Amino acid sequence: MGRFADALAASTAGRGRPYEHVHHAYFYILPGFIVYFVFVLIPIVNTVRYSLTEWTGFTAPQYIGLANYERLLEDGRFWNALGNNAFFVIFYTILPIMLGLFLTSLMARGNLRGMVIFRTGLFVPQVMSAVVVGIIWRWIFDYRGPLNAFLRDIGLGAAVKPWLGDFTWAPYAAGIVGSWVEYGLCMVLFIAGVQSISEELYDAAEVDGANAWHQFRHVTLPGLQQQVLVAFVVTFIAALRVFDLVFVLTRGGPGRETQVVSMLIYEEAFEYHRAGYGSAMALVMTVLIVSVSTAVFYAQSRREERENAR
Amino acid sequence: MALKHFLGLLLVAALLVAGLPAAAQSETITLVVWDNWVRDAEQEMIEILNAEFEAAHPGVTIKREVYATDDLTTILPLELAGGSGPDVTMINQGYSGMGALVKAGLLLPLNDYADQYNWWDRYALGLHSRNSFSEDGTQFGVDNVYGISNTAEVVGVYYHRAIFEERGLAIPTTLAEFEALMNALLAADVTPIVFGSLDGWPAIHEFSVLQGVYITLEELDAFMYRLPGGTFNTEANLQAATKLVEWVDAGYFSPGFAGMDYDGATFGGFLNQEGAMWITGNWMTGSIVEELGEEPVGFFAFPSDEAGVPAIVPGGVGLAYGIRATSQHPDLAAEYIDLVTGPRAAELLFERGFFPATAVDPSLLSEGTLTADMFDVWAAVSEANAVGHWLDWTAPDVAANIQELMGKVVTPEQFVTDVEADYTAR
Incomplete structure (x- = not known):
């Protein structure tokens, strides 16, 4: 708000007193706000209301207080699914960011030819529909598919597995696909960030005798702080609300090894017609996502304040 | 002159409409049907049946909409509850399909029509329990029948x-x-x-x-x-x-x-x-x-x-045809169900490689x-x-x-x- 008001004040400077016409601004955001209100705020409020009811989704809801939440606490399927989401955070968030940082550091200094093509290529998995990605990887992981054929060809026949149906390996296989989708996003963010780091900083570091690692640690990484933060939040949210990709790959199987919360919400609300209980699950996930995102941004702004104070 | 002519015609037309017997008012009937016939051969079969039904009932139009099986569990209840849904619909069995609809009072019990048209003989009596629920929808397999199927599995x-x-x-x-x-x-x-x-x-x-x-x-x-x-x-x-x-x-x-x-x-x-x-x-x-x-x-x-x-x-019977509880044309809907689950439908299904629930002439095999x-x-x-x-x-x-x-x-x-x-x- 502060920055917005400042900018507004600056733009109206000389045309009367500052802040005089600030209420006009609300008219400008009105169209956007109406859409937001109808399609985001009302549904969220309704989800809160429905989570306190027993409701099929098409008959009159019955108020049952916090019973849905009590049930959630004891629902082993929910905790199992949440655990799987947490596992996917490793593959959707942590791995892509580390991989992205590593590759960016390799490319940061050199002016690679055809960077635009490279960047586009990296971004393709993000643009493709998750269902398409899922079908492609399902084919790759198929027991008679290319991955196992490759393993046999290089003499690793013993490593051949029914990847997506194996109780040990299916979560990793489904996770790797997530990494493949998300690391391109991270890299595009990081490459853009690196290009805005002043060359002088690298030159100065070199003069001081910094090696590649030191340059990465003390120049690249601090310069990419904002980008890493954005990448973290975006991919973290993706990991917690993943549905389509896992649904196409494994349907949550084998057993319940890759079942995620979104799948449970869908099943409860639309297949078993327990929309109230589904709403409660959805709300818990929303609170979880919002609080982690807020905490990350809060920590970041605190750090910025400290640094600015120095 | 032309205007006068036109007004005269209009008057005649109005008189004609007003004077028509009640039966002809069915001219305006549209029967909305939701089904699950998604494959080409299936579409062909149902379009033939629909055309035959329309030919036998002048003035009745069938408005057909096709849905995937899952949609019949997810979308159908919302539409039926809104009161605007189909008159005749195919229904997925089980507690979360038919059971949920019966519980919400959205389906018409078909027992009387089953007696009238002798649907009980379409297939083994025990198989009708697949399409049956207690009136409150809590007990599967008993009391009222809410659907009639035309395929077997x-x-x-x-x-x-x-x-x-x-x-x-x-x-x-x-x-x-x-x-x-x-x-x-x-x-x-x-x-x-x-x-x-x-x-x-x-x-x-x-x-x-x-x-x-x-x-x-x-x-x-x-x-x-x-x-x-x-x-x-x-x-x-x-x-x-x-x-x-x-x-x-x-x-x-x-x-x-x-x-x-x-x-x-x-x-x-x-x-x-x-x-x-x-x-x-x-x-x-x-x-x-x-x-x-x-x-x-x-x-x-x-x-x-x-x-x-x-x-x-x-095994058992495939998706069942049922009638919306609030349909304005339940008798017509029942007549439609009689056709699409009857011997003519069985014949068409069989010709296209499907497996009708009603027996076909063994000499065809x-x-x-x-x-x-x-x-x-x-x-x-x-x-x-x-x-x-x-x-x-x-x-x-x-x-x-x-x-x-x-x-x-x-x-x-x-x-x-x-x-x-x-x-x-x-």
Whole structure:
């Protein structure tokens, strides 16, 4: 708000007193706000209301207080699914960011030819529909598919597995696909960030005798702080609300090894017609996502304040 | 002059309309029908029936909308509850399908129409319980009938005739013979059963046929319809689970079955003779005939312990036609259902390779074809009163449990306990 008001004040400077016409601004955001209100705020409020009811989704809801939440606490399927989401955070968030940082550091200094093509290529998995990605990887992981054929060809026949149906390996296989989708996003963010780091900083570091690692640690990484933060939040949210990709790959199987919360919400609300209980699950996930995102941004702004104070 | 002429005509027209008898007011009737006929051959069949119905009822227009099976569980309740939904609709069975709709009072009980049109004789009386619920929707399989089906489904064993003939193998008549057959195939380096469990639900069939060897229909019905004493925790289920794990250990199923999907790897694998047999539903007959023709593949009923008596196998009737409780034209809707579930529909379905629930003239079948085998299996299974159930209607998570059993992450004892716990929690 502060920055917005400042900018507004600056733009109206000389045309009367500052802040005089600030209420006009609300008219400008009105169209956007109406859409937001109808399609985001009302549904969220309704989800809160429905989570306190027993409701099929098409008959009159019955108020049952916090019973849905009590049930959630004891629902082993929910905790199992949440655990799987947490596992996917490793593959959707942590791995892509580390991989992205590593590759960016390799490319940061050199002016690679055809960077635009490279960047586009990296971004393709993000643009493709998750269902398409899922079908492609399902084919790759198929027991008679290319991955196992490759393993046999290089003499690793013993490593051949029914990847997506194996109780040990299916979560990793489904996770790797997530990494493949998300690391391109991270890299595009990081490459853009690196290009805005002043060359002088690298030159100065070199003069001081910094090696590649030191340059990465003390120049690249601090310069990419904002980008890493954005990448973290975006991919973290993706990991917690993943549905389509896992649904196409494994349907949550084998057993319940890759079942995620979104799948449970869908099943409860639309297949078993327990929309109230589904709403409660959805709300818990929303609170979880919002609080982690807020905490990350809060920590970041605190750090910025400290640094600015120095 | 022209205007005067026009007004005169208008007046005449108005008088005519006002003077018409009440029956002709049906000119404005539009019957909204939701169905699940998505494939080309199916569309052709239903369009013919609709045209015939419209021809027999001047002034009635059928407005047809097509939905995938899942949409009939997710979208249909919302539409019906809104009061604007279809007059006639196909309904998915089970608690979360038909049960939820009955509970909400959205469907019309069809008992009176069933008496009037004698729908009870369309197929075995017991099969009508698949489309029945208590009035409050809490008890499956009893009281009112809310839908009439026109197709039948049965799980059996597809096999490559050539593989059997080359090795002098005969169709097994008991479970022991079935296992001996599989051992003979293994010895000849042929995978006995093509199977893939990646999609989850196909695993239900492998368990169900073995369950059907040990269980009685009463026990199974009690479980499915949640009657008093209905439980999964039985000796029969434990025996079936133990046997299934034995089969996994013996290598009777495709190697890497956990990573094979149904439509691609399993279906393709069977067509390519990557194994001798495939235990699945008769709905694959059309596709197999399309790929290989009528002769190379046969279909037989899964055997029980007793020679010549088939095991209880999953089967029953396909999606059912029902009527919206608030429909303005229930009589007309019933007449429509009578047509699309009747002998004319059966004929059209049969001609297109589908499996009508109503019997067709046996002279249409030619010996030694897959289609004839399929009808024989249905006849044998119905005759033995061995039409079982889809376990996931009442235990929706059971596929995951069977994957765990076959992946040997749980013991048979644990499997039975797990399914029972899920069953009682719902």
